[in-house]
Amino acid sequence: MEEREEATKDVEVAPALIAVHPHQRSVAVAIGPDLRVFDLHASAAVSLVDDSGGPFHSDSIRAARFGAKGKLFVSAGDDKIVKIWSTEFWRCFCTVSSEKRVCAVAISIDGSYVCFADKFGVVWIVDLTGYDGNQPLGDKKATAILSHYCSIITRLEFSPDGRFIVSADRDFKIRVTVFSKRPLNGAHEIQSFCLGHTEFVSCLAFVHGQDCPQDFLLSGSGDSTVRLWDISSGALLDTCEVSIKAGLLESSGEAQENDHAITDLCTVLDSLLVAVAVQSLQGIVLVSCNHSARTLSVAKVVPFAGEAFVPIGLGYCPSEGILWMITGASSLPRSSCPSLARVRVISGFDVEQEPAVVEDDKVPGGEKLLETLQGTVSVNGNVFLEAAEAVKTAMCNLLIKKQYPAENRDFRKRTRNDRKFKP
Amino acid sequence: MPETEVNPTHSKSTGLPRKRFYRARAHSNPLSDSHFPVPISPSHVDYSLHYPQFFPSAGQANNSKKIQFADIGCGFGGLLISLSTLFPETLMIGMELRDKVTEYVKERILALRVANPGQYQNVSVVRTNSMKYIPNYFEKAQLTKMFFLFPDPHFKEKNHRRRVISPHLLDEYAYALEVGGIIYTITDVEELGEWMKSCLENHPMFEALSEKELEADPVVKLLSSATEEGQKVARNGGQTFPAIFRRIVPSDQTP
Incomplete structure (x- = not known):
């Protein structure tokens, strides 16, 4: 303690x-x-060039990623600034300031929008429509489009078809929101919630099937599982208890419950396999994803x-x-x-x-x-x-969440009238 | 002395719980981490616990009845009790963040069920933070009515994000409501009334009910007459500011 x-x-x-x-x-x-x-x-x-006139990162970067086409790169973090880079000459052409610390970023599939999430659960959008990345963009303001009520958002992801923006948070929740044609007006229409994790959701990835056009969502969590979802309905298709199946948990007891949180995952080999990083594991777990049967199973551990x-x-x-x-x-x-x-x-x-x-x-x-x-x-x-x-x-x-022992909580509530007379 | 016979927190004449044993602070911080149990998903909500007469055994799958009314921040439960007899076949739930108040409503419902056999079986209460956990209780388009009666006004601008009606939270309410479902809000604070109305007006998935529709809806009258807060306002000769809107399909979706 x-x-x-x-x-x-x-x-x-x-x-x-x-x-x-x-x-x-x-x-x-x-x-x-x-x-x-x-x-x-x-x-x-590469030596990085900053054309935007903004400051460089002065505190820890918490999110950094390329766009789907590789033309854009975004970095953001605790210093409350989001820097958007053109990867051709590695110039930062736009620096956006955020009110709160930034914990996740995503770039829309067509590269027209950059979204970022702050530690208070708000997702913001920056409009880059029609911009080619050759001259500095100057001051850009971000607009709030959706919010998880005061929960830390851990990941943001666009669906490969560009129709949805997916946000995951520490309150075990994954929200799938329709990314409208005019996203600056907000993302109000919730397609589904993917609920089933019993700890924070730490990572997201999409799997695309070769034969069928439907994309499924993968998520990893502090509950040591990787789950497969149908985002249009929010249905949980399969759960893979990675740490148990990979034989990491056989001897450890309750005290080490949080020892095997999933920290990251990504799909490999045309989504046939999913590489999973697990806390405290000196290796990578490979989970095979059967798209037509909609199942996940641990294929092997690469030590x-x-x-x-x-x-x-x-x-x-x-x-x-x-x-x-x-x-x-x-x-x-x-x-x-x-x-x-x-x-x-x-x-x-x-x-x-x-x-x-x-x-x-x-x-x-x-x-x-x-x-x-x-x-x-x-x-x-x-x-x-x-x-x-x-x-x-x-x-x-x-x-x-911090857990307070039951005695502590009862002690604080000892003067409650409604409990006084009850056993 | 058997515990069930004489409950010191309950009135001897009516058997109902007495409010003075359930006094709670008027405000509760909706931003703090919650330590009460939350169902993982709507399918994990145990209906047999809430509505034992409708769901005699746990995990019964053949009864497809679902909760249709939600009173968010139900307080001492006045509205729910009135709605219960007005819509006896509709399942409804009150959601309240304050532990003691929830406990009161729970006792009140149990006492009413005992005093009026066969009645009040369709109403229940749960302690939860509805600003965080609406999706854990209700599926998409499950609800037909949602109530936000006399919510905490949170006057300070810095605290506006704690208001239960806010532009981003309306997204979640629109998700839980079916198309055509109705959201009822009322307050005695003019500033908050304007805020709630403008939030709803500016949201693409809600439209205001017409005067005619408001007159025809029997629930509208209950908003100020049935709730404890509403009665208090009426006693003091105060004004109330309702805003009642319908969930619609956003216009850029209609062909």
């Missing part, structure tokens, strides 16, 4: 983030206020031999078949090194091969990439375990 109190007083630890260009032209890592980008075509670190590495963020490049993983954190307390990042990749998802972790020198971009993204080539495994542990604590503090 005391230990927990102490932990909340610490500076907020921010997890490292990774984003991969849809055609693997570049890879971006955000760690604390730093945004590091490596251009794989030029095989060189990481030889190095202590707990992935906390994932990115997949469909054209290259490579899964990028990151671990690390910024503002680490009690550590010689305030911010740490480690990038690794898995390749070989094709059916004939076994997926395997790639050695550092075989990583696309090689050591140059690692030096850019990690800040250093040499790594010491143990500090990353510490970092993963710190991220876990931070995530629990942020997203899990």
Whole structure:
């Protein structure tokens, strides 16, 4: 109990983030206020240019991602600014300020709108319609379009057909809202709520079927499950208890209930497989998704031999078949090194091969990439375990409700008149 | 002494609970984390607990009856009690955030059921934060009427986001209401009355009822006469400001 109190007083630890260009032209890592980008075509670190006149990030970046076409990139975080980048020359052409800290971002499928969510549950939209990204856009104001009532939104996602915007929150909820043709007027029409998780929802991804046109939604949660949803009705199609099925929970008791929260997931191999990052797991769980039967099942666990590495963020490049993983954190307390990042990749998802972790020198971009993204080539495994542990604590503090023991609550209610005479 | 015979919090003559044992603060913080149980989804709401006569055993699937009226912030439950006999076949629920007040309404309903066998079986109450958990209780288009009577005015501008009628929360109410369903709001605070009316007017999924429709609706009269707050306002000779709107299909959806 005391230990927990102490932990909340610490500076907020921010997890490292990774984003991969849809055609693997570049890879971006955000760690604390730093945004590091490596251009794989030029095989060189990118120097970022800010045309917008706004300040650069001054506090931890909490969300960073590419648009579906790869032309846009958005970063945002605790400093309450959202920066929109054109990825061609890595220029920031627009800086939008938010009233509250930003915790999730999404770019509409056609690249016309950027949406971001703040810590008070409001989703905002920035209109980029008709803008080509070549000259600075100047001051842009965001408009609120929907809100989860004072709940922290953990993820935002557009459906691949562009019809819906999906928002997930810490109150176990996923809301599917119709993204209208005039989104600046607000997103009022709720298509469905996907309800079934019993802890915060930490990540979302869409799976598209090869034969049938319907897209399903995947979600990962603090309840250690990955679930499959039909977003048009909100129906829960299947639940995969990843930590139990992958044999992570066999010996641990109740006390470690929150040990295996799902931290990230992404679809690989044309949505046949889902790569899942689980808290405290030194490996990746691969869940196979049967689109026609609408089921999920654990296919295998890819362990990481030889190095202590707990992935906390994932990115997949469909054209290259490579899964990028990151671990690390910024503002680490009690550590010689305030911010740490480690990038690794898995390749070989094709059916004939076994997926395997790639050695550092075989990583696309090689050591140059690692030096850019990690800040250093040499790594010491143990500090990353510490970092993963710190991220876990931070995530629990942020997203899990504090539980007060029953005696404490009863003590506070001892003077209630209506209870006085009852047993 | 058997507990059920003499309940000291209940009136000896009527058997109804006495309000003085259930006094609560007038305000409750809707933003704080909730520690009461919340159903995971509408299918997890245990109807047999709320309406034992309609649902004799738990988990009964063959009775497809669903809650159709929701009184959000039902207070001491005056409206629900009146509606219960007016619509005896309609299931209705009151939602109240204050624990003690919920407890009062619960006791009141139980006492009324005992005193009037066969009646008041269609009404129940639940302690919850309706600003957060409406989707956990009701499916899409499940409700035909929603009531927001004499809500907390939250005068300070900084606290406007705590108001139960607000542009973004109306999205959720529109989700829970069927097309044609009606949302009733009333207040004795003019400023709040204007706020609620303008929120509803500016929302694409609601339209105002006509004067004629308001006259024909028997529920409208109950808004000020049946509720404890309404009676208090009438006693003091105060004015009330109702805003009653219908859920419609947004115009950009109609072909």
